[in-house]
Amino acid sequence: xxxxxxxxxxxxxxxxxxxxxxxxxxxxxxxxxxxxxxxxxxxxxxxxxxxxxxxxxxxxxxxxxxxxxxxxxxxxxxxxxxxxxxxxxxxxxxxxxxxxxxxxxxxxxxxxx
Amino acid sequence: xxxxxxxxxxxxxxxxxxxxxxxxxxxxxxxxxxxxxxxxxxxxxxxxxxxxxxxxxxxxxxxxxxxxxxxxxxxxxxxxxxxxxxxxxxxxxxxxxxxxxxxxxxxxxxxxxxxx
Numbered sequence: 001x002x003x004x005x006x007x008x009x010x011x012x013x014x015x016x017x018x019x020x021x022x023x024x025x026x027x028x029x030x031x032x033x034x035x036x037x038x039x040x041x042x043x044x045x046x047x048x049x050x051x052x053x054x055x056x057x058x059x060x061x062x063x064x065x066x067x068x069x070x071x072x073x074x075x076x077x078x079x080x081x082x083x084x085x086x087x088x089x090x091x092x093x094x095x096x097x098x099x100x101x102x103x104x105x106x107x108x109x110x111x112x113x
Numbered sequence: 114x115x116x117x118x119x120x121x122x123x124x125x126x127x128x129x130x131x132x133x134x135x136x137x138x139x140x141x142x143x144x145x146x147x148x149x150x151x152x153x154x155x156x157x158x159x160x161x162x163x164x165x166x167x168x169x170x171x172x173x174x175x176x177x178x179x180x181x182x183x184x185x186x187x188x189x190x191x192x193x194x195x196x197x198x199x200x201x202x203x204x205x206x207x208x209x210x211x212x213x214x215x216x217x218x219x220x221x222x223x224x225x226x227x228x229x
Contacts, residue, residue, distance in 0.1 A: 006156075033216070040122075042203065042221035043157075058216070090156055092217075101147055102217055104156035 003027065006091050006105035012113050013078070013085065021076045021108045023091035029103070030096035032074035036060060037088040037107075046089075049074055050096050078110060086112050115140045115208050119220035126194045126227050134189040134223045136204030145207040146187040147217065148178055150200045157203060163187060174198070194227045201225075 004025045013019045025032065031050045035043040045058030049068040063082025068074055074093075078085045088109050092102040116139045126132045138144055145164050149157040161172025168180045178189045189202060204220040 004156075035219075040221065043219040045216060048216055088154075092157075101159045101162050102157075103159070104149075106156045107154070109154070 004091060004093055004103055004105040006089075006108050008108060009106065011108055011110045013110060014113060016080045018077055018079050019110065021078070021089055021091075021110070023074045023076065023105060024072055025074075025093045025103075026072060027093055027103060028071070029093035030071070031094045032068070033092045033094075033102065034058075034064075034066065034074070034076045035090045035092065037090060043090065046076065085110055115206055115218045117204050117206050117218055117220040119202075119204055119223045121223050122221075123224045123226065126225070128196055128227055128229050129193050132191050132194040132198070132225065132227070134202050134204075134225060136187045136189065136220060137185050138187060138204070138206045139185065140206055140208040142208050146178075146180060147205040147207070148172065148176070148187075148189050149203045149205065151203065151222075152200050160189070160202075194225075196227050196229055199225055199227045 007022045033048045034046040037043050044060050046064050047058055047066040049055035052071050055066050055068050065077045088107050090107050091105040094100045094102040118137045147162045148160040151157045160176050161170050163170045163180045171177045176191050180187050201222045201224050203222050205217045207217050
């Protein structure tokens with residue numbers, strides 16, 4: 001099956017810890033994205049990558065970091081600098097160039113305990 | 114700057130009645146427009162898109178949307194609602210200008226509730 005896989009589905013983090021959310025796709029898409037979803041705020045772009053070894057900050061990149069060492073993988077690290085990390089995180093991919101729709105993973109719900 | 118507005122936080126419809134979920138947009142160029150649906154604790158599923166051509170676009174699960182350039186709108190419609198259509202609906206726009214302008218910008222979402 002082609003698609004995007006996010007793991008884990010649920011993640012709990014203690015204050016001051018860094019955690020990494022996994023996102024893998026086998027759709028051969030060049031572009032990958034990370035969004036944060038909070039109730040009533042829609043989806044906000046954290047980081048995006050249009051090609052391997054390159055990525056750009058989105059609207060709310062502070063406290064987050066990413067890497068894009070392989071085309072299939074775009075992990076997101078939520079660092080201790082992110083003051084309000086509890087949210088639902090969505091990874092997506094699309095063909096580069098803008099014509100194609102984005103395909104989304106099932107999301108990771110991160111909770112700070 | 115690009116933006117998308119979904120003016121209704123919630124839409125309530127009786128099963129069997131037609132439904133409309135509203136979306137307006139603002140971009141500097143010709144927009145690429147998308148509708149997605151999200152069920153609780155799940156990712157977004159693509160419903161339909163407008164890139165160019167016929168202003169009436171048909172998509173998955175009987176949904177359709179009409180692109181209206183003069184009103185900068187892209188409302189989602191369905192002739193007869195089902196209880197299973199109850200979900201959160203997102204409109205998104207992409208300005209194909211390249212760079213960060215090529216990213217999807219999402220509205221805040223509209224919760225659709227279909228009652229039996």
